[in-house]
Amino acid sequence: MDLTAFHQALDTYLRQQMPNYTLQLMELVSIPSISSSPAHGRDMTRILENMRDIVTRYGFRARIVRTPGHPAFIATLETAADRPWVVIYNHMDVQPAQEPQWNTDPFIPVLKNEAIYGRGSTDDKGPALAIIHAINFLRTQNLPMPNIQIVYETEEEIGSPHFGAFLDEHGDALQAPASILVSDTIFEGDHPAITYQLRGMQRLEIELKTGSKDLHSGLFGGVARNPLNDLLHALSRCVSDDGQLTVPSLLEDVWPLSPEEQQELDKVAEIFSLSKFDQDSEQAARYSDDSRDILMRTWHRPTFEVHGFEGIQSTPGMIKSALPYQVKAKVTMRLVPGLEPANVVHKLQAFLRQIDPGIQVIDRGGSRPVVTALDNPFMEKAREACTFGFEREPVFVGSGGSIGALPEFQRVFPQAPIVLIAQSLMSDGYHAPNEHFRLEQARRGIKTIAHYLTSIADFRG
Ligand SMILES: [Zn+2]
Missing domain, CATH: 3.40.630.10 (Zn peptidases)
Structure with missing residues (x-):
């Protein structure tokens, strides 16, 4: 026909x-x-x-x-x-x-x-x-x-x-x-x-334990390790101040864009509406103002997002001066081609252990x-x-x-x-x-x- x-x-x-x-x-x-x-x-x-x-x-x-x-x-x-x-x-x-x-x-x-x-x-x-x-x-x-x-x-x-x-x-x-x-x-x-x-997705818990009970910050503070301080320090090494994953062993696995992909990205960047994006996010603050960079970040780059912690104080308005002994971060990563869930967990663990040998990365499931x-x-x-x-x-x-x-x-x-x-x-x-x-x-x-x-x-x- x-x-x-x-x-x-x-x-x-x-x-x-x-x-x-x-x-x-x-x-x-x-x-x-x-x-x-x-x-x-x-x-x-x-x-x-x-x-x-x-x-x-x-x-x-x-x-x-x-x-x-x-x-x-x-x-x-x-x-x-x-x-x-x-x-x-x-x-x-x-x-x-x-x-x-x-x-x-x-x-x-x-x-x-x-x-x-x-x-x-x-x-x-x-x-x-x-x-x-x-x-x-x-x-x-x-x-x-x-x-x-x-x-x-x-x-x-x-x-x-x-x-x-x-x-x-x-x-x-x-x-x-x-x-x-x-x-x-x-x-x-x-x-x-x-x-x-x-993108795929990896769910993780990242844990640091430095003792077996909460300690008085006057008697022990400044000497006893604070696992929350130390975990925050280690996590901050995983992400730049403009919101991008910085773990070198993971970044080197990410597939580069083919010339065709570059071309398609440029075409979409032309028609991309930043005001629609802002409307959808209800004007949330952004790391980037550039259409092409925003598309790169959402399509082709991995993320590292800390969503919350266990083992921390969260009662509004209250500050208890105790040192925690065990904390756990709840983290997800969006994965782009080249990043396989099992490999990501393994390499992230190795990277964090270099910073702090006590850190445990727990695999909570991933999709490619x-x-x-x-x-x-x-x-x-x-x-x-x-x-x-x-x-x-x-x-x-x-x-x-x-x-x-x-x-x-x-x-x-x-x-x-x-x-x-x-x-x-x-x-x-x-x-x-x-x-x-x-x-x-x-x-x-x-x-x-x-x-x-x-x-x-x-x-x-
Ligand atoms: Zn659907």
């Missing part, structure tokens, strides 16, 4: 199916699948049952899979035995919605100004449903597409704690995919965005950064698809945050590039009051994903 005919067929499909899409999304949004709330445990199964009903009508075989936490979901559509497999990932759980600024009930969806309002409409139910309709369009038109397996989870908003175990246990139900498609990210300003990199090379052939197909569906050339962006399931996919299917195509707009209100998804974004999303999937029908990369 040539591109004009493809476009026309899509427009016909959308004219017929958008009312259906709208009703389906409103029903999905009406199920309050808040993963962080124990009271909503049953809604995780309900939302997956609802999705199962939808995809079964469109030719999938689908089943809900128990995990030690909230359930997951696998749906399969085999199109031709010799075609490659593609895994599509979305999440069906949502953030809580208690903000007083909601104009309507977050779980009684309303259609207003050509957008559906309600928690989960843009993160991530609307984009997930758009993908289903893109597949249904290709299927009803008999157009080529890969074999497809959809994987949904209901624990994304709580950090995907059981996703790795789910893949290990049910991986045999998944065919080794040629690539993985994810739609759970947002546009960069007015520009469609393809995310090619997400996720990266898909910009010159990967699937990226070019995604670029073409966005240009077709959203009628605008996309930008390739990094992300400072993490999607917990993706490092697990990369661990289990290391050969499969992960392609993240955004359908949501910044103004949609991800994790915010009055979250909504515009029907126009859904239409364009369906077009984009249909174009992408048919262009990789026989594509093994």
